[in-house]
Structure formats: C-alpha cells, structure tokens
Amino acid sequence: MRTILVVGGGYAGFYTAWKLEKKLRRGEAQVVVVDPRPYMTYQPFLPEVLAGSVEARHAAVSQRRHLRRTKLVSGTVIRVDHAHKTAIVRPTDGPEFTIAYDVIAITAGAVTRKLSIPGxxxxxxxxxxxxxxxxxxxxxxxxxxxxxxxxxxxxxxxxxxxxxxxxxxxxxxxxxxxxxxxxxxxxxxxxxxxxxxxxxxxxxxxxxxxxxxxxxxxxxxxxxxxxxxxxxxxxxxxxxxxxxxxxxxxxxxxxxxxxxxxxNAANPMVRSMTDLPIDARGRLMVRADLRVGTDAEPVPDAWGAGDDAAVPDLAVPGTATVPNAQHAVRQGKLLAQNIVASIRGGKVRRYKHASLGTVATxxxxxxxxxxxxxxxxxxxxxxxxxxxxxxxxxxxxxxxxxxxxxxxxxxxGRDIVSLASVQDPRRAFVHGDEMISQSGQ
CATH class of the missing domain: 3.50.50.100 (FAD/NAD(P)-binding domain)
Known part of the structure; x- marks a missing residue:
C-alpha cells in the first residue's frame, strides 16, 4: 500500500488529508500527516479571539476528530530527501526518526517574518x-x-x-x-x-x-x-x-x-532542508497542477500547496497566488483530487481561482x-x-x-474574564502560602 506523506497540518495540509480520506478507496493508500500541533488553526478567526467574540478552541480544528483514517505524527519534518523518498522527523519527544513515502505533499506553510529590531x-x-x-x-x-x-x-x-x-x-x-x-x-x-x-x-x-x-x-x-x-x-x-x-x-x-x-517568511525546512527545487524567495517551485517542478521538468511524486508554494496564478498571469486562506483551502482540495488522479492514471487539473473579493473585520x-x-x-x-x-x-x-x-x-455581551494565570499554572500552588500571608499583612 502506498504511503502519502503530508508535511504540515495547516490549511492546505488539513484539507489535503481530509479530502484524500474521502476520495481514496480503502487499502489504496495510507495518509500520514506530520505536524507539531494537534489542530489546524482557522486564522481568520484570530482577530475575533483577540476580542473575545470567538472562543479560542473554536478557532482550532482537531485533526484527530476529523482525520480518522489518517496516521497523525506529532513532530516536525526537518529534512526531505526526495531522491530516496525519505523524510526525517523530529518528534515532540524522543529521538528523530525516518519516514519512507511513495508520494509527498509539502504544505508546511510559512513562518512569521522577524526583523533584527532591538526588543x-x-x-x-x-x-x-x-x-x-x-x-x-x-x-x-x-x-x-x-x-x-x-x-x-x-x-x-x-x-x-x-x-x-x-x-x-x-x-x-x-x-x-x-x-x-x-x-x-x-x-x-x-x-x-x-x-x-x-x-x-x-x-x-x-x-x-x-x-x-x-x-x-x-x-x-x-x-x-x-x-x-x-x-x-x-x-x-x-x-x-x-x-x-x-x-x-x-x-x-x-x-x-x-x-x-x-x-510571512519562507519555512526553513522548505528553504534549506530539502532537495526539491525552490525559487529565489525560498518557496517551493510548483506548477499550475500543483506538482513540484516546472512545466519542462516536473518532479515525480512530489506536490505542494499553501503559503510556502509558489503556485502560478492563472487568473493573473506572470504572478504567484497570494498566501491567504482562500487559496490554501482550495489548493488543498485540488491537491487531494490530483494526487488520487495521478495514482489511478487519470487526468490532473490546473489550479485556477479568481478572487472572491476581500473582506475584513x-x-x-x-x-x-x-x-x-x-x-x-x-x-x-x-x-x-x-x-x-x-x-x-x-x-x-x-x-x-x-x-x-x-x-x-x-x-x-463579550466575556471579559482574563485567564492570564494559565500561562503560569503552578504559581498559586507553589507560592500560595506566600500570597495569602502577603494579602493578610
């Protein structure tokens, strides 16, 4: 049975695995998702989490609740050797180990861009x-x-x-x-x-x-x-x-x-820890059908989508799709469809999605x-x-x-209770006597 390795469980990765579960026949392939977090963050809700209009847990979608036929690995892929179809995983706990795969989908996502500014x-x-x-x-x-x-x-x-x-x-x-x-x-x-x-x-x-x-x-x-x-x-x-x-x-x-x-900045793993082709900005080079590579030189059994993939924007020729949720979700769905079509010898489709507009709270x-x-x-x-x-x-x-x-x-109205103390949950337990004595003075 083939192993399909999905690197990253964000928008594109979650939807890729979710749709693969629905499209693959039983026993046709094993889907493996590697991500350090056990949930997919629905980032458009984060501003409302700030304001207390959305409960924090409701902006996170549990992987185990929805990816029931997928093998979930809590860790980070730190290197991909596609020439030998292996990936090195650094788990949350324990020693690093290697996963062998037949097909890989890089959906690692971007990371926060930091500047060397004092403080x-x-x-x-x-x-x-x-x-x-x-x-x-x-x-x-x-x-x-x-x-x-x-x-x-x-x-x-x-x-x-x-x-x-x-x-x-x-x-x-x-x-x-x-x-x-x-x-x-x-x-x-x-x-x-x-x-x-x-x-x-x-x-x-x-x-x-x-x-x-x-x-x-x-x-x-x-x-x-x-x-x-x-x-x-x-x-x-x-x-x-x-x-x-x-x-x-x-x-x-x-x-x-x-x-x-x-x-955002390019994911370090994609930028420097893989033998797959990347562009000048450190993003994965991806064709319009989401295969890794170029039209002249596609890379077999390698696919990519999401914020860290330079997917050609067919709606605006000569550019890449902007890194937003609208594209990542739709690319993830198409990626699953194209992987299944490729496995079965069918026809893959190119990604083309005109913007539905922009909306902001x-x-x-x-x-x-x-x-x-x-x-x-x-x-x-x-x-x-x-x-x-x-x-x-x-x-x-x-x-x-x-x-x-x-x-x-x-x-x-909105809940205005602060739970900042959960960031240091043992404080009351360890220093409780001191806090009581100080309050009584």
Missing part, C-alpha cells in the same frame, strides 16, 4: 496561532485590572498603550478588534477614561491593507482614527527595548503590549468588503465577514459552536 524578540507577541491571540487578549484584560488600581501616570499610561506593527490584513483586523474590545471595557472600568487608551498601528508603507484599492484603504485609516486609534504610515519600528517604542519618524512612547504582524459591527469596484463598508461588510467565515470554517461541529458563541455574545 522585538523580548517584548512582542505574534498573531499566527491561537495561543498568541489568547495571550494578547489576556494581557489587555490584565492590564485594565492593574491600571484601574493606579493613579494616573507613566506606568498606568504604559499599561493602556497597545502597538501593532504591520498594516496587512492580520494587523489591521487584530488592531480594529482589540480597539473595539478596549473601548467596550471602559464601560466596565469607570476608573479608566477612553481618552487614556493609546492604540498605535505602525506601517512602513504609505498605506494599509494592500489587498484593497487606495480609497477604501484611506477610509479604513479614517475609521480607525475616528475611534481613537493612531495610524503611523511611512514609519518603521526602530526599537522596542524594554517596551519603549521608537519609530523612524521620531515618535516615541512606552507600550506594554506590542503585537508583531509584519508578514474592523471591530464589532464594523468591516469593509471589496470586489473589483464594489465596496461595502460598516455593518453590512461586518455581517458578510461573519457569514463567509462561518461557512468556510471546516465541519458543521465548528460552525454550530461558533454561531452559538456569537448568539450568546449578542445577548449577554
């Missing part, structure tokens, strides 16, 4: 995974609790200052949702005035949201600023050492919460949608965002859970 590695939090989104939300809620017990001053101002670095979709959506949550929190914290909030969005270019045209982009900036946000265009982060933010335009301020959403009841020249703003766009993503999140189980949380929040 970023020590102070910033990314926004690519569920645990990061939860940490950001809990930090904000905890800071409100701390600030409410302080007199006005530099430390209180620092606790109430948030900085997002990066004006792409994840940065703008996260910024808008967290600003919406912070504004709503001031109603529950009478000690804190809205004017004390400091929300800063830093973008190196002269505009945010490059996926939309100029005028809608300017409208988003105006909308965020009218709500109290500060958008710094043509500005770069120079330093964040000890939480002191220094921008290239000369502005400086202290910020206790810094969120890094600058963009900017906070509770606010959004923007653009399809070609059609632009929709405000509440209708926000409802379109929610409608699209509740349909797109895989499995009816997840759709129902997310809808239930939204309906509950519509009646009772």
């Amino acid at each position: 970023v590695a020590d102070q910033a939090i990314g926004m690519k995974h569920v645990e990061e989104a939860v940490a950001i939300r809990d930090r904000l809620l905890t800071n409100f609790d701390r600030a409410s017990a302080m007199e006005p001053g530099p430390l209180r101002r620092r606790l109430l200052t948030v900085t997002f670095v990066g004006g792409g979709f994840s940065g703008v959506e996260g910024f808008g949702e967290l600003l919406s949550l912070a504004t709503a929190l001031t109603r529950s914290y009478p000690e804190i005035d809205r004017s004390e909030l400091g929300f800063h969005l830093v973008e190196a270019r002269d505009r945010i949201l490059p996926e939309v045209t100029d005028e809608p982009g300017r409208w988003v900036v105006r909308s965020l600023e009218e709500r109290g946000g500060h958008v710094h265009l043509n500005a770069q982060l120079v330093s964040a050492a000890d939480g002191h933010v220094v921008l290239s335009n000369g502005e400086e301020f202290d910020s206790d919460l810094i969120v890094w959403t600058v963009g 900017l906070g509770l009841g606010r959004g923007i949608f653009q399809y070609k020249r059609i632009v929709i703003k405000g509440l209708p766009a926000w409802l379109m965002h929610r409608g699209y993503h509740v349909l797109a999140v895989p499995s009816w189980e997840r759709k129902v859970r997310v809808l239930a949380v939204w309906l509950t929040a519509a009646v009772f």
